[in-house]
């Protein structure tokens with residue numbers, strides 16, 4: 001049994017949901033509500049699983065010795081290696097470098113600046129209101145997407161790198177969900193917008209969207 005501890009609106013958990021779907025892996029979903037009661041990620045039970053107080057966390061109970069894995073990118077590569085064909089990260093050293101580089105443009109350089117605890121802290125120390133927080137979100141997505149659009153214009157075929165779905169698409173689509181949520185237009189990013197359409201036409205991506213999850217509210 002695979003158990004994914006996540007939250008419907010978490011883009012890092014959304015990445016893992018896409019991969020579970022791509023690999024056709026059944027799993028149990030345990031909701032960790034990031035906002036209710038000050039955030040269930042801070043409760044003792046969850047702290048015992050993931051002291052970073054971030055989702056997602058994967059429990060793999062299919063093994064003789066059950067394991068707990070944190071960090072969405074580590075979870076994804078683990079699932080791809082154990083249950084898939086390691087195809088999401090590419091076939092050659094050069095392709096793997098390109099795929100990891102583009103994926104990190106999103107998951108290291110855009111996503112952390114958009115995280116809940118970062119904007120909550122801006123509210124606490126700099127009196128950011130909801131609209132200031134949305135402006136902050138859009139700023140870092142614009143910075144990241146402007147560079148990514150140029151890079152993808154060179155690497156993309158149907159998807160971010162060539163014609164196969166890769167880790168980059170898995171990171172991009174959840175980040176675009178955030179872009180729409182915070183009112184960022186994709187008009188300046190035609191390559192990104194075209195890839196989004198192609199990904200969301202696939203069941204693995206379409207069934208992972210936040211609004212379709214059992215804990216969506």
Ligand SMILES: N[C@@H](CCC(=O)N[C@@H](CS)C(=O)NCC(=O)O)C(=O)O
Nearest residue numbers: 010011012054055056071072116117
């Ligand atoms: N690098 C981590 C990031 C995880 C992360 O930032 N998760 C967010 C949701 S997308 C979270 O749990 N935030 C809770 C908080 O900020 O309190 C990963 O990829 O798993």
